[in-house]
Amino acid sequence: MPDLDLTIGTYLYEHTAALIDGTVAIEGVDATFETAPLISDTFRRMVQGDFDVAELGLTYFLRTFDLDDAPFLALPIFPNRNFRHSALFVNTAAGIEKPQDLAGRTIGEFALFGHDPGVWMKGILAEDYGVSPDQCRWVIGGTDHPIPSFDWIPQPVPAGVDIRHAADGQTLGAMLEAGAIDALLSVDVPRAFLDGSRRITRLFPDYEPVERAYYRRTGIFPMMHLVAIRKELAQRPGLVQAIYRAFAQAKDVTAQKYRAGAAKQHMAVMTPWFSELFAENRNLLGEDWWPYGLAANRKAVDTFLRYHHEQGLSKHLLTSQDIFVPGLLDS
Structure with missing residues (x-):
């Protein structure tokens, strides 16, 4: 069976670079990746129908759930997160x-x-x-x-x-x-x-x-963005799992560079005292300091969903069970 053609929008982060440059492939998918200098342009194009799968800001994604026919479901992939x-x-x-x-x-x-x-x-x-x-x-x-x-x-x-x-x-x-x-x-x-x-x-x-x-x-490391997929594609057997595995593998390629670099005091990084910062962050945040999957992120996601509803931005109080593809609820 030929590979499925998908157009995927995401920002060029260090943890998505291996996907965009082809180092990591999505099994069974012939993927065309598109990026943009402004991530909001990727959000807009996803909402307007240009992408099959794309990074979306959490609030942008959730606002579509109040449409008569919400077009997306979420994958527990969080390419952008920051304390605020x-x-x-x-x-x-x-x-x-x-x-x-x-x-x-x-x-x-x-x-x-x-x-x-x-x-x-x-x-x-x-x-x-x-x-x-x-x-x-x-x-x-x-x-x-x-x-x-x-x-x-x-x-x-x-x-x-x-x-x-x-x-x-x-x-x-x-x-x-x-x-x-x-x-x-x-x-x-x-x-x-x-x-x-x-x-x-x-x-x-x-x-x-x-x-x-x-x-x-x-225990919350706030996420800003997730990866969304069109609902009709989310039904294809094995597809969401393949996309999830590829994004996780691309992230791990970068994480492993940092782990290996610790032995040489991260001499490839031009930030002074970076090794100390890396060690401090790893001690606080754990070995997987940028986790994907629902188990490690459920509290943070449900907290954002509650805030979104409390602030009048969602008509209904949603939970993780409502927004993520069923095939990855146990990730």
């Missing part, structure tokens, strides 16, 4: 010194109300610090480049939450530096901050210990 306390920036003149000070303030948010880091941090702010989204005003836009509203994906507006889009030509980074907004929740670090502006700082300046403590307390 570091994603909150504040104007230094706004008098915001602790999370509770965000109540009553105007906060910019990148791209859409409830982008993936936004869902995580709003959930954490509400759960850990008592600040819920309805206590703030929200301005949606681009961090350093103006972006229009993403009209290709549902845009639920939660009741009782003050949300508006930035005006044409405005950027959230410039608004934060000027004091037009008090804080910014963004996957992108504002250019002014990177350039050393004294008008912008992180809400958690020493964020690494905060994020490590969060992991020790919760």
